[in-house]
Amino acid sequence: MDEIVTLAHGAGGKKTAELIEKVFKTHFSNPEFTGDDAAVLQIDGNQLAFTTDGFIVSPPEFPGGNIGKLSVCGTVNDLACMGAQPLYLSCAFVIEEGFSLAKVEAYAAAMEKTANEAGVRIVAGDTKVAGKGQVDNLFITTTGIGRVMQGCHTSGTFARPGDAVIVTGDVGRHGCTILLARDTYGIKADVTSDCAPLWGTVKTMFDTTKNIHVIRDATRGGVGTVLYEIAEQSNIGIRLDAAAIPIDKAVSGVCGMLGLEPLYLACEGRLVVFAPKEEAAALLETLHKGTYSKNAAIIGEVTAELAGRVIMKTEIGTETMLPPPGGELLPRIC
Amino acid sequence: MDEIVTLAHGAGGKKTAELIEKVFKTHFSNPEFTGDDAAVLQIDGNQLAFTTDGFIVSPPEFPGGNIGKLSVCGTVNDLACMGAQPLYLSCAFVIEEGFSLAKVEAYAAAMEKTANEAGVRIVAGDTKVAGKGQVDNLFITTTGIGRVMQGCHTSGTFARPGDAVIVTGDVGRHGCTILLARDTYGIKADVTSDCAPLWGTVKTMFDTTKNIHVIRDATRGGVGTVLYEIAEQSNIGIRLDAAAIPIDKAVSGVCGMLGLEPLYLACEGRLVVFAPKEEAAALLETLHKGTYSKNAAIIGEVTAELAGRVIMKTEIGTETMLPPPGGELLPRIC
Structure with missing residues (x-):
């Protein structure tokens, strides 16, 4: 293992998996410790999902949201992906000395609004202030508890040959929005983050059928990283149709x-x-009736051959391998 | 309200209370939102305690512990104070690019050891890596779920005239240890942090009697801040006996x-x-039989008069008011 922590260790790809495997799984070994989006706990006869996520985003405000909205969506969506109705959230703020109180309040207001939409209650919190320069603006960590719905069992290991691969909307908007908001490249384009709470989307899917194998939110690393993870976890191949992938023109x-x-x-x-x-x-x-999934599309299928790989049928009819996820995120969005 | 966030907003005193009252309570208003150490949730007939805490400590290693041990103790102790048996923890790391992986592993090992001692399982986690200079070493946020024990009801509002005020050991060790570890003043002294998981301590107290009004852990702001908070919440006075307060000589x-x-x-x-x-x-x-409470002592009593104040009988027999907690922590320990 490398001797220092690199940005790649936090990018959600191979290095993150290595860190989890070698450090955290070694020391936090117990039956509930999870590689999925949330742990599932049995407490006195109830099945609860439990997940945590730290949010660091620069800039903390962007078209379509801010770090407050993001911090609720991220954790609500991790619960939803486990078939769990989000019930309660906690939030821990680390704020840089000198940061604007009005902005903290704006982020709290965004959290309130998003929590209300998702039907989740923010019930516990913590605030620490770090000295000037000890933290970049602010970080928010949210942790969620959800109730696992009966009969809803999904996992990254459940994909099977014959499955259709669906995305619930056009891809890459959040990463592109952050990239533009940083203004590093001097490019202007009208792109808004897709940041949204998806419990409603998941619920309507399960109301349609309980026969769903995998649900994952495509955050860090995007859809490509998620597809490679599932291909490996389920030991299957994935064949995508490039022309079918919804992508905003901008x-x-x-x-x-x-x-x-x-x-x-x-x-x-x-x-x-x-x-x-x-x-x-x-x-x-x-999905096409839902607020956040009007552009949902079938983008591919699961195959028995080429296990662990993602193959893409290009728009000119040839086949190419989607390059496996590498190290750092481009752009870093968290 | 001030227009920027100051260190005092994170010190656990008056400014923190103001921030919680004006920003977080306004936006996170719901029946379970709590001023106590943990929220108490009713989920399908079970009573669960839920709490979160962010840990930033400089230096991250100190005599008697490190940030990993601290991050488990802090959350376990918040649950314990609510009469809740700690069951599950999540942890979210934010690590500075370039930080030592061996140290991350050492902190994870300390978390494992402390979690085992407290009987709690670490079941969910998250790792983010922030760019060099975006965060000081690393932050850990832990969130805990506990089972509230039947018949154990404590709250900062339950103190009554006639109550004895007990501390479970000598005071101020952690703050003093961090102060010395920073070496700002060039003072050397043999002081070790009191950092410890206290569920066992709480359990033996409740096994002795359920008739306990308040249990609080004296973290940020120390015993003095906790006493002033309780005096206000319960609208009572507190009279301390300075000679009875256990303090390590160093x-x-x-x-x-x-x-x-x-x-x-x-x-x-x-x-x-x-x-x-x-x-x-x-x-x-x-308490005197417990590992972490051998020096427990009765340090004072609750009075009906002088509500909201803490009076100290000095060692020469006079009475003086303990100065109310001010703004910043001295030293800043988080």
């Missing part, structure tokens, strides 16, 4: 200019769903 | 040199307990 334009693959840009309001092909039409019909 | 020496009041130095393994006088002898007998 996002596509920015990616073209900078040579970025939109599948590897973070989303904060998009789910990757694996379900048997015969369920896909009904799921799509449901 | 801590007392350091405080003497620097003009610090040990009652305002943080502890990380000490509880402040309010219980009816007639229960105090039995509680002390139990």
Whole structure:
């Protein structure tokens, strides 16, 4: 293992997995410790989901949201992906000395609004102030408890040949928004983050059918990283149809200019769903009625061959391998 | 309200209370939102305690512990103070790029050891890496779920005239240890942090009697801040006997040199307990048998007069008011 922590260790890819495997799994070994988005706990006969996420985003405000909204969506969505109705959240703030109180209040207001929409209550909190220069603006860590719905069992290991691969909307918007908000490249484009609470989306899918194998939110590392993780966890291959992947025109334009693959840009309001092909039409019909999933599309299928790989049928009909996720995020969005 | 966040907003005193009242209570208003150490949730017939705490400590290693041990103790102790048996923890790391991986592993090992001692399982986690200079070494946020024990009801509002005020050990060790570890003043002294998981201590107290009114851990702001909070919340006065307050000789020496009041130095393994006088002898007998409470002592009593104030009988027999907690912590320990 490297002797120092690198940005790649936090990018959600191979190095993060290595850190979890070698350090955290070694020391936090117990039956409930999880590689999924949330741990599932049995407490006195109830099945609860439990998850935590730290949010550091620069800039803390961006078109379509701010760090407060993001910190609620991220944890609500991790619970939702486990088929769990979000019930309660805690939040811990670390704020840099000298940061604007009005901004802290604006982020708290965004958290309130998003929590209300998701039907979750923020019940516990903590505030620490770090000295000037000890932290960049502010970090928010949220932790959520949800009630696992009966009959809803999904996992990254459940994908099967014959499954359709669905995304619930156009991909890469959040990563592209942050990239533009930083103004590093001097590019202007009209892109808004997809940041949204997705419990409602998940619930309507399960109301349509319980026969869903995998639900994952495509945050750090984007849809591409999630697909590679599932291909490995379920030991299956994935064949994508490039023409079917919904991408906003402006996002596509920015990616073209900078040579970025939109599948590897973070989303904060998009789910990757694996379900048997015969369920896909009904799921799509449901999704197209939802606020946050109007552009949902079937983007590919699961194959028995080429296990662990993601193959893409290009728009000119050839096949190419989607490059596996590398180290650092481009751009770093957290 | 001030327009920027100051260190005092994170010091656990008046400014922190103002921030919670004006920003967080306004936006996170719901029946479970709590001013106590943990929220109490009713989930499908179970009563669960839920609490979160962010840990930033400089230096991250100190005599008697490190940030990993601290991050488990802090959350376990907040649950314990609510009469809740700690069951599960999550942890979120924010690590500075370039930080030593071996140290991260050492902190994880300390978390494992402390969690085992407290009987709690670490089941969910998150790791973010911040760019060089975006964070000072590393922050750990832990969140805990506990099972509230039947018949154990404590609250900062339950103190009553006639209660004895007990501390479970000598005060101010953690704050003094951090102060010395920073080496700002060039003072050397043999002081070790009291950092410890206290669920066992709380359990043996409740096994002795359920008739306990308040249990609080005296972290940020120390015993003095906790006493003033309880005096206000319960609308009672507190009369302390200075000679009865257990203080380690080396801590007392350091405080003497620097003009610090040990009652305002943080502890990380000490509880402040309010219980009816007639229960105090039995509680002390139990505490004196415990690993972390051998020096427990009755340090004062609750009075009906002088509500909201803490009076101290000095060692020469006069009475003086303990100065109310001010703004910043001295030293800043988090």
